[in-house]
Amino acid sequence: MKVLIIEDELQLAQSVIGYLSGESYVCEHAATYQQAMEKLCIYEYQCILLDLMLPGGNGLQLLEEIKKRQQQEGVIIISARDSYDDKIKGLQIGADDYLAKPFHLPELAARVYSVIRRRSFQNNNILQQEELQIDLLAKTVHIHDKPVLLTRKEFDLLIYFLGNKNRVISKNALAEHLSGDIADMLDNHSFVYAHIKNLKRKLHEAGCGNYLKTVYATGYKWEV
C-alpha cells in the first residue's frame, strides 16, 4: 500500500515516513507543489497526506486536482493552520480527514489505516486478525465468532492499536486520541489505564490471545 506524503518540512516528512514504513506501507515524499503534481500524475497511491501550505502552491488547489482524477486514494490533510474555515473547506472539497499539527504519529497511523480500510474494502468493512473479527461499519467485535460488547471508547482504542501494530504507544497519545484537545489540559491521564484494563479484560474473557501488552508504565503495544 502506497502513501504519498506532501509536506515541505523535511524533518516532519522523514518522521512520518520513518513511522509508517514499518507496516506494509510504502512511503513517498513530495516537498513542493510541483513535485506532488508530478508524482500524482505518474503513480497511484492508497492514501495521501497533504500539508496545506506548500512552496509553489496551495494544498487546497492540489486537493481539487486530486479529486478531479476520481481515483480511489484517500486524502488526509495535515495542517498547522487550525482554522475552521480550512477544515470545512478541505473536507468539503473531498478530504477524508483533517489533522491539525502537532499531532501524535500513532494518531496519524491509525487514521491512515482507517482511511485505507474504508477506501479499499468498500463492500467489506470487516477486519480479521486471527480469532479477532471487527466490523468497522457496525462497530462490532467478534472473537471466535462470538460477539464481544465493547464501549465506544474501547472500540476506538482497539482500532487505534490495530493501526499501530507492534509499536509502542504512549499514554499521552492514547489520551489525546480519546478526548481530543481537552486531554492535554490535564496531566493526569490515568483514565486511559482504566479503559485499557477493561478492554484487556473483555478480550481475555472472550478467549482472545494476549496481544495488548503494557510497556513499562508509560506505554502500550499491540503485538502480533
Add this chain to the structure above:
Amino acid sequence: MSKLLNKSLKIFILYAGIVLAGSIPAYYVIVDLIWEHELKEHNLIVSETIKQNLQSLSLSDKELAASVALWNKLRPETQLQPAASLLPDSTYNIYRKNKYIPAKGTDRFQGLITYFSVNGKPFRLTLETNMEESHETIMAIAVVTVMFFLILLGGFIFINRRIAARLWRPFYNSLEKIQSFNLHKPQEIHFDHTGIAEFETLNYHLHKLITGNIASYQQQKEFIQHASHELQTPLSVIKFKLDLLHQSKPMTEDQSDIIDQAHQALAKVTRVNKNLLLLAKIENSQFPEKELLDLPVLIEDYVTFLQDFLDDKQLQVQLNITRPLQLSANKTLLEILLTNLFMNAIRYSESGGTIQVSLDERRLVMANTGNEALDTDHLFRRFGLSGRHSTGTGLGLAIIHEVCQLYGWQEHYRFENGFHLFSIQWA
C-alpha cells in the same frame, strides 16, 4: 447627552439674558438722567419767560404786588414770593401728592428755585414740573427688555436649528459612516467632499486612521497565521521525534519515563502556544459569527464528555439548571469558555470533591471544593497564577476574561464555605 450646538446655544442665551437683565437698570438710569436734564431746561425756560415778562411789564409796586398775588392764586404750584435777598438758583427732586388730582397718588416733581429782582425788589420763584415716576419707568423698561429677550431667544433657537442642520451635515455624514464601519468586514470608507476646512481635515485624518487600522488588522491576522505555522511545525517535529524514540529498541523504563516527561512538557508548550494564539484571535475579534445557543444542553453534553476526567478524580457533578435558557454568542468561544471553567474546576478540585454548576437567567456559577481563597488581583490576568500550579497554562482564566469582555459579560470569583465560585453574569 446634549448636542454640541445646543451646548453653545445655552451659553449664548445665558449671556444674552445677563446682558439684557443688566441693561434694565442702565436704561433706567440713562432715561432718568435725560428726563431730569430736559426738565431742568424746561423749568429754566419757564422761569426765564416769567422773569423777563414781569420785568418788561414795568408795573408800579402796588400793581406788582397785586399781580404777584393774582399769579400765586392762579398758579399756586409756581410760587412767586418776595425774598430777602438774591440767592443762586437751586434744583430739587421730590415725591409728593398732587393736591388737585389726589387719586393719582404720589407724583414725582422736578423743582427749580430761582431768584430775580423786579423794580429793585428781590423775588423768589419756585417752579415744579411733573416727572415720570421711576417705578413706572422701570416696569416699562423691564417689559420691553424681556420682550426683546424672548424675540432674541426665539431667533437664536430657530437660527441654531437651521445652522445645525446645514452646517453640521458633513459632520453627521462622517459620523454615520464611522458607525457603520466594521473591522471584521473592512471596506474602504469614502468621505464626501465638504468644502469646509475643518471637516476636510477631520475626514482626511479619519480616512488615514481607518486605512491604517485595516492594514494593521490584516498584518496582525497574517502574523497570527504565520506565528501559528512557524511554532506548530517545530513543535510537531519534536513530538514526532519523541514518538519515534518510543519505538527504539531496546528501551529501559527510565528512558521511557524521560520520553513521557518530555511529552508532558511539550504538551504544555503546545497548549500555551495555542492559547496565546486564541487570545490574539479573540482580541482581534476573529469570532464574529453569533448564534443562539442552548446553554443547558451544552453543559449537560460537557459533563458526559468529561466523564473520564471526572471519574479519574472521583468528582461528583451537581447540576442546578433552569431551563430553557438561550444565549447569543459564538459557539466556539462559548465552548472554550465552558471547557476552561470545567477544566479549572476539575484541575483544582481535591479528589472525591464536588463540582456544582448553577445556571439561571442571569448567570452561570461553577463551584468546586477548595482549601483557601485565590489571589483575586491577578486571577484573570495572563499568567496571573502561573507557577503556583504547574499543570495549568496560566491562560485559561485570561481567555474567560477576554470572552466576557467581548460580549460585555462579567466574570467574578469568590471563595465561600470551602468552595471556589467562578461566575459569569450576562444580564
